[in-house]
Amino acid sequence: MTDRVKVAVLGGGSFGTVLANLIGSKGEQVYLWMRNAERAEEINRSHENHRYLPGRPLSENLTATADLQQALQDAEIVFVSIPSQSFREVIRQAKPFLRADQIVVSTTKGIEAKSFSLMSQILSEELPGNPIGVISGPNLAKEIVQQQLTATVIASEDERVRTAVQQILHCAFFRVYASSDMYGVELGGTLKNIYAIASGLSAALGMGENTKSMLMTRSLAEMSRFAVQLGANPMTFLGLAGVGDLIVTCSSPLSRNYRVGYALGEGKTLEDAVESLGEVAEGVNTLRYVKEKADELEIYMPLVSGLYEVVFNHAPVSQVAKMMMLNTQSSDVEFVLPRADL
Numbered sequence: 001m002t003d004r005v006k007v008a009v010l011g012g013g014s015f016g017t018v019l020a021n022l023i024g025s026k027g028e029q030v031y032l033w034m035r036n037a038e039r040a041e042e043i044n045r046s047h048e049n050h051r052y053l054p055g056r057p058l059s060e061n062l063t064a065t066a067d068l069q070q071a072l073q074d075a076e077i078v079f080v081s082i083p084s085q086s087f088r089e090v091i092r093q094a095k096p097f098l099r100a101d102q103i104v105v106s107t108t109k110g111i112e113a114k115s116f117s118l119m120s121q122i123l124s125e126e127l128p129g130n131p132i133g134v135i136s137g138p139n140l141a142k143e144i145v146q147q148q149l150t151a152t153v154i155a156s157e158d159e160r161v162r163t164a165v166q167q168i169l170h171c172a173f174f175r176v177y178a179s180s181d182m183y184g185v186e187l188g189g190t191l192k193n194i195y196a197i198a199s200g201l202s203a204a205l206g207m208g209e210n211t212k213s214m215l216m217t218r219s220l221a222e223m224s225r226f227a228v229q230l231g232a233n234p235m236t237f238l239g240l241a242g243v244g245d246l247i248v249t250c251s252s253p254l255s256r257n258y259r260v261g262y263a264l265g266e267g268k269t270l271e272d273a274v275e276s277l278g279e280v281a282e283g284v285n286t287l288r289y290v291k292e293k294a295d296e297l298e299i300y301m302p303l304v305s306g307l308y309e310v311v312f313n314h315a316p317v318s319q320v321a322k323m324m325m326l327n328t329q330s331s332d333v334e335f336v337l338p339r340a341d342l
């Protein structure tokens with residue numbers, strides 16, 4: 001008999017592989033599910049994911065598989081690391097193999113088209129009986145695989161989920177903090193991708209450190225304004241899943257969203273910028289959906305509106321930036337001085 005926890009990670013891209021490897025390196029048995037059987041075999045043979053993490057040896061406790069049933073049947077915790085566009089489809093494929101006592105945790109930082117659902121909402125709809133949670137925080141896959149110190153947030157209304165995920169993930173280079181604001185934590189990770197594009201763009205255009213700081217701080221104001229309108233707790237944005245993830249994604253060329261912005265700033269087309277990544281950059285679609293939602297709910301989001309014009313309507317950045325700078329005067333922290341009281 002063994003008391004080792006069995007875990008499944010769905011999605012064999014950058015983050016799924018890094019997460020499975022972290023769990024495996026703690027001595028737990030982990031299945032990494034991917035749709036491509038040849039690639040799974042190759043990972044098991046070489047103990048390396050050449051496509052997403054070349055040159056990084058993976059734990060011997062990690063088994064890659066293209067067989068969903070094999071991955072899921074004994075798992076106590078299932079992490080889902082599938083881009084938002086395919087998230088529901090994969091959950092529906094997994095559903096026949098899942099029992100109601102299995103914990104399901106999303107790592108995905110995106111929004112479903114049309115429904116404007118976050119991944120936790122998809123999980124609640126598709127798996128109403130399962131305990132669910134989300135993780136989010138400053139978690140660049142390529143730094144975690146190098147064991148650079150960082151932390152994440154496990155958010156769930158269910159205390160058992162928070163404790164189980166803290167136990168399975170925490171280690172000397174990865175701390176796991178808890179939250180009960182699942183929606184806020186998830187929105188933080190999702191919305192910051194938009195502002196990472198804006199940051200990459202401004203870096204490519206040679207904007208200074210004052211500009212960068214203003215951009216990040218006003219991004220935080222805008223994100224929390226939007227999230228509060230949608231029912232999240234604004235205090236969540238002071239934590240790792242809010243300001244923590246915003247800082248890293250707006251500062252690092254390891255962020256794919258930042259790189260898309262940078263490429264746009266260098267004059268590449270959106271199609272070229274996205275294609276040259278070869279990985280998902282959730283922020284592009286998120287920008288589209290959040291712009292629509294903000295218009296519908298009449299939420300003031302000047303950065304989203306301005307970036308939307310630049311990315312999708314080819315508006316010149318200088319013109320958009322000038323318009324924003326000369327906009328009506330506003331409040332710094334609107335939880336201190338509400339905009340309506342100006």
Ligand SMILES: NC(=O)C1=CN([C@@H]2O[C@H](COP(=O)(O)OP(=O)(O)OC[C@H]3O[C@@H](n4cnc5c(N)ncnc54)[C@H](O)[C@@H]3O)[C@@H](O)[C@H]2O)C=CC1
Nearest residue numbers: 012013014015016035081086107108109139140141279280
């Ligand atoms: N890479 C990172 O640093 C981090 C990523 N995330 C989030 O995790 C999610 C996944 O990101 P990455 O792994 O980085 O993306 P990625 O682009 O590196 O890999 C995505 C993986 O999903 C697979 N996939 C896509 N559609 C599928 C389908 N229908 N069925 C089966 N597999 C499918 C792809 O084949 C690929 O292996 C994203 O929402 C991202 O925002 C979260 C934290 C950090």
Ligand SMILES: O=C(CO)COP(=O)(O)O
Nearest residue numbers: 137138139140255256257
């Ligand atoms: O969410 C991330 C880091 O926390 C990864 O960001 P990108 O998807 O922009 O690479």
